[in-house]
Amino acid sequence: MLGRYNKIVDKDIYFGYDKNPSLNCFREILNVIANKKKNTGGQKMYQTDFTLEEFSTRRKKLCEAMEDNAFALLQGAPGPMGSDSFYQYKDFYYLCGIETPRAYLLIEGRNGHTTAFLPHISQVEQQSTKPVACFENADLVCKLSGVDAVLGWEDLGQYLNRASTIYMPFEDGEIRTVNRHHAKSWAIKQSADPWDTRITRAAQFIETVKRQFPNVKVKNLSPLMDEMRVIKSPAEIELLKEAGHLTALGIIEAMRSTLPGVMEYQLDAVMLYYYLAGGSKDRGYHAIIAGGENAFYGHYCENDCQLNDGDIVLVDCAPDYHYYTSDIGRMWPVNGVYSNAQKAIYGFVVEYHKVLLDLIGPGRMVADIHKEAAEKMGDVLENWDFATPDHKEAAGAMFNFGGHISHCVGLTVHDGGLHYSRPLEPGMVFTVDPQFRLPEEKLYYRVEDTIVITEDGIENFTAEAPLEIEDVESLMKEKGLLQEFPEK
Numbered sequence: 393m394l395g396r397y398n399k400i401v402d403k404d405i406y407f408g409y410d411k412n413p414s415l416n417c418f419r420e421i422l423n424v425i426a427n428k429k430k431n432t433g434g435q436k437m438y439q440t441d442f443t444l445e446e447f448s449t450r451r452k453k454l455c456e457a458m459e460d461n462a463f464a465l466l467q468g469a470p471g472p473m474g475s476d477s478f479y480q481y482k483d484f485y486y487l488c489g490i491e492t493p494r495a496y497l498l499i500e501g502r503n504g505h506t507t508a509f510l511p512h513i514s515q516v517e518q519q520s521t522k523p524v525a526c527f528e529n530a531d532l533v534c535k536l537s538g539v540d541a542v543l544g545w546e547d548l549g550q551y552l553n554r555a556s557t558i559y560m561p562f563e564d565g566e567i568r569t570v571n572r573h574h575a576k577s578w579a580i581k582q583s584a585d586p587w588d589t590r591i592t593r594a595a596q597f598i599e600t601v602k603r604q605f606p607n608v609k610v611k612n613l614s615p616l617m618d619e620m621r622v623i624k625s626p627a628e629i630e631l632l633k634e635a636g637h638l639t640a641l642g643i644i645e646a647m648r649s650t651l652p653g654v655m656e657y658q659l660d661a662v663m664l665y666y667y668l669a670g671g672s673k674d675r676g677y678h679a680i681i682a683g684g685e686n687a688f689y690g691h692y693c694e695n696d697c698q699l700n701d702g703d704i705v706l707v708d709c710a711p712d713y714h715y716y717t718s719d720i721g722r723m724w725p726v727n728g729v730y731s732n733a734q735k736a737i738y739g740f741v742v743e744y745h746k747v748l749l750d751l752i753g754p755g756r757m758v759a760d761i762h763k764e765a766a767e768k769m770g771d772v773l774e775n776w777d778f779a780t781p782d783h784k785e786a787a788g789a790m791f792n793f794g795g796h797i798s799h800c801v802g803l804t805v806h807d808g809g810l811h812y813s814r815p816l817e818p819g820m821v822f823t824v825d826p827q828f829r830l831p832e833e834k835l836y837y838r839v840e841d842t843i844v845i846t847e848d849g850i851e852n853f854t855a856e857a858p859l860e861i862e863d864v865e866s867l868m869k870e871k872g873l874l875q876e877f878p879e880k
């Protein structure tokens with residue numbers, strides 16, 4: 393019996409386990425077999441969200457975007473220093489789906505030939521993590537991932553020898569809550585610190601390549617990747633839809649669980665419960681849960697204050713679902729009922745939001761939508777009953793802000809690609825996030841949804857989360873999960 397399984401193990405699913413497995417190890421390998429059959433969840437070695445054709449189409453598109461005869465070279469994530477699970481750099485994952493720490497991917501622009509350079513079995517974590525692809529499973533990795541060849545780290549040099557131009561990312565890879573913008577600004581902050589003279593991992597990799605191949609020209613891969621990632625495929629849209637659904641479920645529970653005296657982080661806890669229970673790995677970004685004045689600080693995320701009667705709370709949070717995320721903004725009254733002044737501002741922002749959603753569609757330019765929305769809202773403003781003239785004036789100032797149709801969303805909450813400079817196209821995913829600001833009173837109101845452009849309009853991924861005043865107030869009458877938590 394053991395002999396029979398050993399044979400299968402050797403041939404097909406030996407991913408880093410001892411050749412003479414203990415009983416435990418053996419059990420895990422059987423799990424792998426079972427999961428390979430189910431092809432879902434558990435200890436699987438390769439993703440099941442995308443077909444191999446999809447990855448190869450992406451790589452072909454990248455080849456078309458590069459200059460002739462160039463190579464693309466990507467360094468995969470190194471793996472966590474602590475006890476986190478492995479998380480691949482987003483661009484690396486996007487191009488091949490391989491999740492091995494310290495992997496390298498080389499794509500030849502002239503024919504799309506793709507080689508993964510993987511660590512040897514002795515160089516990857518063994519026994520204590522899930523099975524990972526490595527040099528010893530070359531044939532299996534090719535079959536599962538669709539890359540043309542798998543070689544060891546030591547073989548990369550001889551391939552680079554043939555390259556005159558190589559596209560490499562200039563920024564460190566995006567993982568978990570880190571997006572391109574973060575990577576860039578973190579590097580700038582570090583370079584300003586005279587006692588921390590490291591260069592970034594991406595810059596170090598470029599230096600290492602250039603030291604060995606001084607004649608090679610290195611160009612920035614990141615803008616090409618950002619551009620490719622603007623238009624989502626149907627399979628990506630499915631994941632984003634699920635991420636949006638879980639986002640809305642989290643918000644619904646947070647609304648139910650809100651009462652005066654509740655801590656901001658407690659709303660985070662109930663939202664995270666829905667994300668994890670729904671199959672997410674984590675949050676897609678650190679949650680903004682901002683009661684009262686905290687909401688004024690755009691990216692407040694300490695989340696350690698108590699929610700007070702009479703205040704309004706801003707929540708902006710989404711899961712990391714199979715590497716994809718979402719984005720949402722909702723504001724609700726801590727005591728369950730908007731005051732008249734809150735109702736006026738919040739209601740106006742909601743009206744603005746609906747007008748924007750109505751105007752967005754394929755073929756339209758973002759600047760035109762902003763202009764038309766401002767015109768429509770001009771009439772609404774005249775007849776709107778605000779609590780003070782200052783509130784009315786601040787509402788009018790919304791017409792001059794060009795960022796209500798906000799950033800792209802996909803593998804990260806703020807994807808690097810731009811949807812501004814050309815007509816909107818089906819498959820573009822971005823947020824609509826009208827914003828009201830009154831610094832003198834430290835007021836900042838906004839509502840945000842993540843939408844996709846379709847053939848004939850839009851689909852709102854986060855629409856399940858209540859938006860209208862009466863819907864929010866009626867939901868808040870329900871008892872929340874948090875009220876089950878034992879009192880101190």
Ligand SMILES: [Mn+2]
Pocket residue numbers: 719720798823825840
């Ligand atoms: Mn946003």
